Amino acid sequence: xxxxxxxxxxxxxxxxxxxIQLGAEGLPLEEMGGDLQVVEVxxxxxxxxxxxxxxxxxxxxxxxxxxxxxxxxxxxxxEARLDRGRGPLATAxxxxxxxxxxxxxxxxxx
Numbered sequence: 809x810x811x812x813x814x815x816x817x818x819x820x821x822x823x824x825x826x827x828i829q830l831g832a833e834g835l836p837l838e839e840m841g842g843d844l845q846v847v848e849v850x851x852x853x854x855x856x857x858x859x860x861x862x863x864x865x866x867x868x869x870x871x872x873x874x875x876x877x878x879x880x881x882x883x884x885x886x887e888a889r890l891d892r893g894r895g896p897l898a899t900a901x902x903x904x905x906x907x908x909x910x911x912x913x914x915x916x917x918x
Contacts, residue, residue, distance in 0.1 A: 809835075810845045810863045817850035881905035885915050 811830065813823045827837060827846055836842020845863045849856035867873075883900040891897050898913065907913075 809843075810847065810860070810867050812860055813846060813848045815850065816848040817853045817855060823848045875902070876904040877906055879905045881907035881911075881913075883907060883913075888915070 811826075813826050815821055816823055823846075827839070830844065830846065831837055831840065835844050838845050845867065847856055847860045847863050849860050851857070881902050882904045883902045885898050885900050887899040889897055898915070900907065900913075
């Protein structure tokens with residue numbers, strides 16, 4: 809499992825408190841010899857995103873997770889919005905298949 813501690817750019821952010829709470833719940837943190845990776849990220853300032861990607865790729869390799877790359881994409885939509893200049897935009901995590909930028913998508917019945 810990989811835990812992303814977000815909003816680490818905020819002045820009141822306390823990632824160490826999150827680590828302590830995870831440890832208190834009995835989750836084996838990597839710093840303490842376990843296998844739970846904790847990555848601090850900030851999407852606004854683009855901090856830690858490369859570390860998060862590395863952690864996810866490492867976890868996928870350790871768990872031998874593979875996805876089908878041929879055929880239509882199946883994905884989870886994380887965020888969707890309407891942009892005045894570009895139209896509808898979506899951020900998605902692809903579960904299987906290949907999703908190409910600019911490709912039309914169907915989400916549910918929409």
